[in-house]
Amino acid sequence: MKITIQTTELELLTEKAIYIEQLRLLLVSDVHLGKSETFQAKGIPIANIINQVNLERLKKLCDTYQPEQLIVLGDLFHSRLSLVPEVLEAWQHFLNQCGAKVQLLVGNHDRALIPQLSDLSMQCVDSAIQCDRLLLSHEPLSQSGFLNICGHIHPCLNLKTRLDRLRLPCFYYSKHPEQLILPSFGEFTGGYEITLKPGSVAYVIADNAVIPFEGK
Template identity: 35%
Template sequence: MNLNIKIRNQDFVLHPSGATYWPEQEILLIADVHLGKISHFRKFGSAVPLEAINQNFSNLDQLLKEFDPEHLVFLGDLFHSSLNMEWDLFAQWYQTIDNQVHLIVGNHDIISPIKYKELGISIFSELKIGEFLLTHHPEEHDEFFNICGHIHPGYKFIGQARQLLKLPCFFLKPNQFILPAFGEFTGNYYLKPEETDRVYAVTGNEVILVN
């Protein structure tokens, strides 16, 4: 189940996949897919199932079908490392969609920009849209509200009997919104919210406000 919030009088739809849809701009925002990471791990002997590779593309297809955005913006770390078999899968997948795709380059995006431009994907270091600044790394700005990724935010639920549940989350600060990692097997970094922060946990099939 999606959760709708407002930021600076703009609507944002938080999806259980970790993606966010911005209807006023017809933009689907996705952070930290880390394509190629599964193939990279398997190359060095990790027992990661091949099905997880296809799951990333299946999740993307479901989102594009649900929201039908004009623009798909990846907030960095679309690919985890250098070229491997998943680039070919990505190129094949890209040919099946008709959305405008843009990449804000992250620290893991070391594949040549030429490869993206050959597909027709626009590359940016950052993107300004009205009052909003889209980046990969979190940035503090007086003039803009920052939407970013990179952190892979997560939240820990601790029960009365010391049960521990760890979930990815959307992390909303007064002047910043951090998206969870979208990709399979990406891991989380567990943040401690301040009183002015809002945490929206992703449970798998819904997004819930937890503080």
């Protein structure tokens, strides 16, 4: 689904990513690679195929949109225990294949990991990135005149009537401050229920559609 905010046209993708044609820029956030490994190390068996599933989806996006640049808005890796050879190698393999310049804007989960990421062929950035009228960050920021695109929150919309109830990941747009929050890209990640305020919109992802819900 395409939306235009200020003068920027953004394509909200059901794969939980944003593509900006004008800038040939692909944005994802909160991938949480190696989350299974973290759980496994603590005696909780979560299948590590999840990393592969996430990377395949990301690779497919790169193949389809051929972006010049891919920026991960933080929390690419889940924890220190995630940085095992097979996870790092799979990521490096992706970097080699994706054909885009990749930047990681570190988040709260991977800030402490920067020294261990130096061997990877991507750039780690520790502060917000200004890009045209956009302000890219991990945690929500507000700076007037800019559209802040960020992650961190893992927004979900809870839809509930007496008859039915659904809880779905969404892109969350709010007017004041002007912000667009990405859903978490990772498969095995939880969500935070947002409340829709007047002027805000939740773009809910359902199967192969993005459906807007406006706050009233």
